[in-house]
Structures are given as structure tokens and as C-alpha cells.
Amino acid sequence: SLDAQLLLAQIRALGEIGSDAPGEGRTRIALTDADRAGRDLLVRWMRELELDVRIDRIGNIFGILRAATTEGDARPLMIGSHIDTVRNAGALDGCYGVLSGLAVARAWRAAGVAPPRAIVVAAFTNEEGVRFQPDMMGSLVHAGGLALREALDAVGTDGTRLGDELARIGYAGELEPGAIRPHEYLELHIEQGPILEAEGQSIGVVENLQGISWQKLTVHGTANHAGTTPMRLRHDAGYAAAAVVAFLREQVAACSGGTTLATVGSLRLEPDVVNVIARKAIFTVDLRDPDEPRLQAAERRLAEFLVELARREGVEIQAERLARFEPVVFDAGLAAEIESSARHLGLTSRRMTSGAGHDAQMIARIAPAAMIFVPSRSGISHNPREHTDDAQLVQGARVLLEVVLRRLQQ
Amino acid sequence: SLDAQLLLAQIRALGEIGSDAPGEGRTRIALTDADRAGRDLLVRWMRELELDVRIDRIGNIFGILRAATTEGDARPLMIGSHIDTVRNAGALDGCYGVLSGLAVARAWRAAGVAPPRAIVVAAFTNEEGVRFQPDMMGSLVHAGGLALREALDAVGTDGTRLGDELARIGYAGELEPGAIRPHEYLELHIEQGPILEAEGQSIGVVENLQGISWQKLTVHGTANHAGTTPMRLRHDAGYAAAAVVAFLREQVAACSGGTTLATVGSLRLEPDVVNVIARKAIFTVDLRDPDEPRLQAAERRLAEFLVELARREGVEIQAERLARFEPVVFDAGLAAEIESSARHLGLTSRRMTSGAGHDAQMIARIAPAAMIFVPSRSGISHNPREHTDDAQLVQGARVLLEVVLRRLQQ
Ligand SMILES: NC(=O)NCCC(=O)O
Numbered sequence: 159s160l161d162a163q164l165l166l167a168q169i170r171a172l173g174e175i176g177s178d179a180p181g182e183g184r185t186r187i188a189l190t191d192a193d194r195a196g197r198d199l200l201v202r203w204m205r206e207l208e209l210d211v212r213i214d215r216i217g218n219i220f221g222i223l224r225a226a227t228t229e230g231d232a233r234p235l236m237i238g239s240h241i242d243t244v245r246n247a248g249a250l251d252g253c254y255g256v257l258s259g260l261a262v263a264r265a266w267r268a269a270g271v272a273p274p275r276a277i278v279v280a281a282f283t284n285e286e287g288v289r290f291q292p293d294m295m296g297s298l299v300h301a302g303g304l305a306l307r308e309a310l311d312a313v314g315t316d317g318t319r320l321g322d323e324l325a326r327i328g329y330a331g332e333l334e335p336g337a338i339r340p341h342e343y344l345e346l347h348i349e350q351g352p353i354l355e356a357e358g359q360s361i362g363v364v365e366n367l368q369g370i371s372w373q374k375l376t377v378h379g380t381a382n383h384a385g386t387t388p389m390r391l392r393h394d395a396g397y398a399a400a401a402v403v404a405f406l407r408e409q410v411a412a413c414s415g416g417t418t419l420a421t422v423g424s425l426r427l428e429p430d431v432v433n434v435i436a437r438k439a440i441f442t443v444d445l446r447d448p449d450e451p452r453l454q455a456a457e458r459r460l461a462e463f464l465v466e467l468a469r470r471e472g473v474e475i476q477a478e479r480l481a482r483f484e485p486v487v488f489d490a491g492l493a494a495e496i497e498s499s500a501r502h503l504g505l506t507s508r509r510m511t512s513g514a515g516h517d518a519q520m521i522a523r524i525a526p527a528a529m530i531f532v533p534s535r536s537g538i539s540h541n542p543r544e545h546t547d548d549a550q551l552v553q554g555a556r557v558l559l560e561v562v563l564r565r566l567q568q
Numbered sequence: 569s570l571d572a573q574l575l576l577a578q579i580r581a582l583g584e585i586g587s588d589a590p591g592e593g594r595t596r597i598a599l600t601d602a603d604r605a606g607r608d609l610l611v612r613w614m615r616e617l618e619l620d621v622r623i624d625r626i627g628n629i630f631g632i633l634r635a636a637t638t639e640g641d642a643r644p645l646m647i648g649s650h651i652d653t654v655r656n657a658g659a660l661d662g663c664y665g666v667l668s669g670l671a672v673a674r675a676w677r678a679a680g681v682a683p684p685r686a687i688v689v690a691a692f693t694n695e696e697g698v699r700f701q702p703d704m705m706g707s708l709v710h711a712g713g714l715a716l717r718e719a720l721d722a723v724g725t726d727g728t729r730l731g732d733e734l735a736r737i738g739y740a741g742e743l744e745p746g747a748i749r750p751h752e753y754l755e756l757h758i759e760q761g762p763i764l765e766a767e768g769q770s771i772g773v774v775e776n777l778q779g780i781s782w783q784k785l786t787v788h789g790t791a792n793h794a795g796t797t798p799m800r801l802r803h804d805a806g807y808a809a810a811a812v813v814a815f816l817r818e819q820v821a822a823c824s825g826g827t828t829l830a831t832v833g834s835l836r837l838e839p840d841v842v843n844v845i846a847r848k849a850i851f852t853v854d855l856r857d858p859d860e861p862r863l864q865a866a867e868r869r870l871a872e873f874l875v876e877l878a879r880r881e882g883v884e885i886q887a888e889r890l891a892r893f894e895p896v897v898f899d900a901g902l903a904a905e906i907e908s909s910a911r912h913l914g915l916t917s918r919r920m921t922s923g924a925g926h927d928a929q930m931i932a933r934i935a936p937a938a939m940i941f942v943p944s945r946s947g948i949s950h951n952p953r954e955h956t957d958d959a960q961l962v963q964g965a966r967v968l969l970e971v972v973l974r975r976l977q978q
């Protein structure tokens with residue numbers, strides 16, 4: 159059975175690593191020193207459970223609980239997520255899923271028997287995509303969706319090379335990515351959105367995951383004096399960027415019937431001076447929709463607007479793709495198993511779509527996959543105020559354990 | 569007579585200091601090491617002309633050419649401007665005026681006679697206001713419009729204290745600000761706008777200068793996940809900032825009949841991550857109008873919009889005043905002298921308004937003041953491509969010398 163106290167204590171302990179200020183969130187961006195410290199702690203915990211720890215060449219960490227038989231070892235059930243965070247993050251996003259996987263392995267150890275099939279607890283590299291894009295990178299490489307070489311050569315927002323940073327923190331392993339092929343994949347995660355809480359449901363049975371389109375846009379305008387340049391003679395990169403932000407919200411998201419989400423989370427001006435019209439604006443666009451044609455329509459509308467805007471403002475606009483993932487439908491059998499496991503434990507549940515991207519989305523390319531969600535208070539995530547009640551966290555982990563028990567009999 | 573070649577050589581030499589990259593502009597922001605190097609060079613040139621060099625407690629530099637009589641010393645004619653620059657600037661903005669003042673003093677030295685009234689060449693501290701606000705700070709303190717203590721305590725965009733930076737570069741002088749009270753003040757400057765070039769005029773006779781209103785706005789929103797947060801539940805500080813940028817351009821500047829200018833030159837988001845809705849946006853607003861009631865109307869419309877926007881988006885918006893200067897009308901007698909001097913030298917001229925703020929605007933509070941403009945190619949300034957033909961620069965300096973010769977007889 160599940161050691162709920164130890165699970166909660168480990169979530170708290172890992173949440174201290176990379177702490178911004180007491181009670182103030184943490185920043186454990188992939189392949190930084192803080193990420194290394196988090197990895198070291200996770201690996202120590204895996205070793206304490208006598209899991210067989212393997213690191214692959216993109217830095218994914220696997221803790222393997224061997225099966226009783228070689229047949230069982232050949233059909234591993236993988237439980238995964240990530241331990242990297244965004245800047246000034248909550249403690250749960252990712253860590254909760256990895257540490258719940260450990261709790262499942264621990265339950266087996268406590269019972270003193272080897273499982274009928276191997277259990278692999280996975281922590282994938284750079285799920286958040288803050289410094290290196292695309293996000294979900296470790297699981298994408300694992301699933302064969304991105305060449306290892308290309309991933310290692312990714313250049314960060316700070317100009318570093320991913321492969322160098324990986325070697326620097328000592329997590330450039332030897333295992334070939336994809337070598338540990340899951341027979342099934344499960345991921346437990348906080349919802350990060352407001353739906354479960356609003357409806358008073360305990361468990362989310364994630365059926366599908368929306369598509370994600372990330373771009374980096376660069377507007378090249380003309381620096382000039384704020385006091386002497388008539389408005390109609392300006393080529394203001396900052397105004398053009400603001401016009402894109404407004405267009406995305408007012409014309410793309412607002413006109414999609416509520417399904418398309420559009421976010422500009424990062425924006426910088428050059429030279430960034432009060433009395434100088436910006437010569438350059440560099441910003442990101444995050445578009446999402448559960449429906450691929452609608453996501454493409456949003457991308458197309460943006461592209462058309464950029465052409466019109468560039469002409470109107472006399473600026474040049476470059477678009478670079480940072481990430482693009484199509485919507486994914488999870489395995490129906492696994493989803494049904496999650497639903498019936500929740501019911502069996504007396505927990506309410508509802509079917510739902512994931513708004514966030516997850517490693518499960520990548521692994522779904524190579525194995526049946528599904529996800530379990532627990533509620534997020536006020537739907538807040540990517541924020542130090544991210545919160546799920548302990549009781550709800552434990553419920554989610556119990557559902558995971560129940561699903562694993564059922565699947566390992568198969 | 570004027571040594572044109574030496575003036576042009578000094579402009580080039582000073583323009584090398586703080587150079588960003590060969591042929592790529594310079595960054596000599598007030599009270600940085602680059603500013604110190606520029607000041608050292610200027611002081612050396614003043615000493616070579618055997619001017620009496622005095623530094624005041626806000627770091628303003630004065631090079632005094634004594635008159636033949638004590639009566640003449642008591643009624644100094646001041647020729648001033650500044651040698652600090654914006655980031656990635658041209659070589660002319662400010663330096664041209666100071667070095668032309670030196671050229672006037674040099675003409676006197678060459679003639680071997682003491683002038684009937686003292687000539688003071690002034691280089692005022694922090695005219696650009698890039699790091700420390702307000703702009704025109706040295707001349708404002710000189711004119712008694714800002715207490716020395718307050719100016720020294722100004723906190724920079726990089727968190728430094730102005731007084732500490734001034735002491736660090738060795739330019740915290742002993743002279744009381746305002747001790748050298750000009751009897752008249754002249755400033756020669758590039759137009760920084762497109763009007764003289766467009767009309768084919770050689771000399772701008774600056775009659776007045778528009779009002780300037782600088783604010784720093786901070787939007788406090790809520791960080792949340794870009795993929796899970798429905799558009800209608802967002803409190804997106806980045807979107808709110810973009811809405812202000814669009815409003816200023818589309819509703820304030822566009823509806824003013826073309827007189828109000830509005831610029832957002834600096835804008836930063838926090839945490840500035842692709843998949844995180846911004847919790848904070850910090851940006852500047854630069855509003856200008858030659859008419860004080862119209863400038864106030866623009867400020868009022870912005871303030872009203874901020875209230876409405878804060879309510880609509882569920883964000884908090886703080887406004888902090890960085891600088892506020894009313895429009896200034898220059899001395900009519902001096903303007904007429906400039907106009908007739910240009911005519912006397914066979915140069916075309918036109919009366920005009922200055923779009924940029926200048927030290928003359930501050931000194932006008934304590935003495936008759938006026939300005940002379942020369943054309944700026946394509947109206948470009950605050951940009952490494954800022955340019956005025958050598959012949960035009962020399963024409964401007966000759967007009968300055970002519971005006972000085974005439975005034976010193978008074
Ligand atoms: N779960 C999560 O926050 N993933 C990060 C990738 C994204 O959805 O932006």
C-alpha cells in the first residue's frame with residue numbers, strides 16, 4: 159500500500175531545491191545547477207529503493223524495478239513525468255507524477271515481491287521548454303520524434319548549447335534514447351486548470367491533449383527619437399509587437415468559439431529606452447487548440463496579419479518555429495481503466511482534455527498512454543501559488559497505484 | 569574665425585568613445601565609465617584652450633573664457649548642451665553643441681583678445697535620462713528646478729544611486745549648482761526630426777519646445793499556465809501593457825490632430841517565459857505636445873483608460889511620474905538674432921518647434937535662451953544612422969559664432 163506521508167514529504171523536499179526565496183516559489187530550469195541538485199536527490203531516492211538507475215544520452219532518468227520474469231521485464235509499465243520547472247514555479251508540476259511513480263515502486267518493495275512486469279519510473283529532460291525549445295524534449299527524443307543530435311545542438315535563450323549544459327551538470331548518460339521501450343505509459347499530474355475544482359471532481363481522466371504551436375517573432379523597425387518623429391513616419395517595432403498581442407487576444411482567441419488559446423509570455427524591446435522608438439521587438443507566441451484544423455486556422459490568421467502589419471508599419475517581421483505538436487488522443491483502454499479505478503476507490507471523476515503539454519503526449523507515439531489529473535486550486539499553475547490539497551494528491555497517487563496493479567496483471 | 573576642420577575632428581573623436589562596435593554607434597550613458605572617458609577628453613580640450621574648468625556638485629562641466637573686465641565677467645554668455653548619449657546612439661546629439669561652443673571660444677583665443685563678456689561652455693549632466701530620470705537633469709538642477717539632494721538620490725534603472733555613480737567616475741565637483749548664472753544662453757543642436765531636410769532649409773530658429781510627460785507604468789497580473797487558463801479567466805499583465813501601447817497610438821496620438829506624440833520605448837515582462845501568462849509588465853510612456861492643455865488631455869485620457877483596463881482585466885496598474893516639463897517659449901529677441909544672423913551669412917532658415925527636450929528648456933527658467941537647429945538626414949536620431957552633412961554642421965557653428973559676436977556687443 160501507498161506511503162502517503164513519505165510521498166508528501168518528498169514533494170516538499172524536492173520543492174525546496176532551486177527555491178527563489180523562503181515561501182516564494184522555485185526556479186529549476188532544465189540543465190541548470192538547480193536541476194542537477196534536483197536530479198541528484200531523485201537518483202538518491204531511486205537508489206534507496208534499489209531501483210536500477212539508467213541515464214540516457216539526452217539526460218532522461220529511469221529507475222527500473224525488475225519483474226519476476228524476463229517476460230515481465232520485456233513488457234515494462236512506465237510511469238513518467240519531469241522534475242524541471244518554469245521560472246518562479248509551484249512545487250507540483252511534474253514532480254508530483256515522478257514521485258508518485260516512486261511511491262508505487264515503494265509499495266511493491268514494501269510488499270516484498272517482484273512485480274509481474276517491470277515498473278520504470280521516468281523523469282524526462284526539459285519538459286518545460288523555458289530555456290531550450292521545444293518543450294517535452296526528453297520524451298520527444300525518447301519517442302524518436304526529434305534526433306538526438308538536433309536536441310543536443312539546441313541553443314538556449316541564454317546562448318548556451320544543450321549538450322554542453324547536459325555534460326556540465328553530469329547527466330549526459332550512455333543509454334541510447336528509446337532503448338527502454340514502454341509497453342504502456344501512465345502519467346499522474348496536477349490539472350493546472352480550473353475545471354476539476356469548479357465541478358467538484360476528484361480525478362480527471364485525460365482523454366486527449368490539445369495541439370501546441372510555439373513561434374518566436376522578431377520585428378525589425380527603425381530606432382528614432384520619441385520627441386521628434388511624427389507618428390505617421392514611425393516604424394515602431396514595439397507598437398507592432400503590441401498590435402500582434404492585441405490581435406491574438408481580440409481577433410484570434412476571441413473569434414474561435416473559446417477553443418483557441420493565445421499567449422505572448424515573453425517580449426523584449428531593443429534598445430529598451432524611454433525616449434527611443436524600439437528598433438527591435440522579440441517575442442513568443444503560444445497557440446493551442448484541441449482541434450488540429452482550428453489550430454492551423456489560428457496560425458494562418460496570425461501569418462496573414464503579420465504580412466498586413468509589416469506592410470502597414472514599414473517593418474520586417476521574421477517568424478521562427480520553436481515547437482509544434484498536433485493534438486493527441488490517449489489510449490481508450492487505459493482511460494477506461496483509470497475511470498473504473500477511480501470509481502472502485504469511491505472517487506468522483508470526469509473525462510477531460512489537457513490544456514498543458516505533457517510527456518505523455520510524446521510517449522503516446524510509441525505506446526498506449528493515458529493521464530490522471532488531480533484538481534489545482536483556482537486553476538493556478540506556473541506560479542508559486544500552485545496548490546493541490548494533500549488529500550487530493552494522495553487520492554491521485556492511489557488511483558495510479560490501482561491502475562498499475564490492474565495493468566500488471568495483463 | 570571658426571576652425572571648421574578641428575570642430576569636425578573633435579566631433580569624430582568624441583564619437584569614438586563608448587563605441588558599440590566599429591561603425592555601429594556608441595553608448596555613453598550618463599555617469600558610466602564611457603561617460604567619464606568622454607568627460608575627461610572634453611576637460612582636456614577645455615584646458616588646452618586655457619579655459620577655467622569648473623565642475624559643480626551635480627557634475628555639470630563649465631569651461632570659462634574670462635572677459636576683459638569684471639563687468640564683462642558678471643554677464644556671461646553660456647553656450648551649452650550635453651555629451652551623454654542614449655544606448656546605441658549617433659555621434660551628434662549633444663556633443664555637436666558643446667564642441668561648437670568650444671570652437672567659438674577657440675575663435676576668440678585665435679584672435680588673441682579677451683571677449684567683452686565671459687563665454688561659458690557648459691556640458692550638462694544626464695540630459696538623455698536613460699538610466700536616471702528625469703532627463704535634462706543637470707540643467708534642471710542648475711536652474712533650481714530640482715533639489716541637488718533629490719537628484720543625487722535618484723535611483724537608476726539598474727538600481728544604482730546617482731550620487732554614488734557621480735562620485736565613482738570622479739565628477740562630483742565642489743561648485744554649488746547655479747553659481748554660474750548665465751546672462752544669456754544659446755544651444756546649437758541637430759534637429760533630430762525631418763522638417764528642415766524636407767523643406768530644404770539650412771537653419772532652424774527654435775521658437776518653442778514641446779511639453780514632455782514621462783511615466784513608468786507597472787501592471788500586476790496573475791502568472792498562470794498558457795495552456796490551461798481560459799482566455800476569460802486571465803489577468804495577463806502583458807496583454808494589458810499591449811492594450812495601453814495600442815490605445816496610445818490609436819486613440820491618443822491618432823485623435824490629437826497630429827500634435828500629440830506617444831511612445832512606449834521600454835517594456836519588460838515577468839517572468840518572461842513562453843508558456844507563462846505574465847504576472848508583471850513594467851513599461852514607460854513618453855507623451856509630448858507643444859500645447860500644455862492638449863498634453864494634459866492626453867495624460868487624462870490615458871489615466872481614464874488605465875482605470876477601465878484595470879477593472880476589465882482584473883489587474884492592478886501603478887503609475888509613477890518620471891519626468892514632467894511644460895512647453896517652453898524661447899526668448900524672442902534671441903530668436904530674432906539667430907534669424908538675422910543666418911540671413912547675414914546667406915543661409916535659409918525657418919522658425920520651428922523642438923520635438924526633443926533640451927537643456928535650453930531648463931535654462932530658459934533663469935535666463936533668456938534660444939536654440940539653433942541644423943538638419944538631420946531622414947529625421948533619424950537616437951540611432952547610429954543619425955547624420956548631418958559636415959557642411960551643414962559648419963554652417964550651424966558659424967551661425968552660433970555670429971550670434972555670439974553680436975550678443976557680446978550688448
Ligand atoms: N505541464 C506543463 O506545464 N508543461 C509545459 C509545457 C506546456 O504545456 O507549455
Ligand SMILES: NC(=O)NCCC(=O)O
Binds near residue numbers: 383697704
Ligand atoms: N535632445 C535629446 O535627445 N534629448 C533627450 C530628451 C528627450 O527629448 O527625450
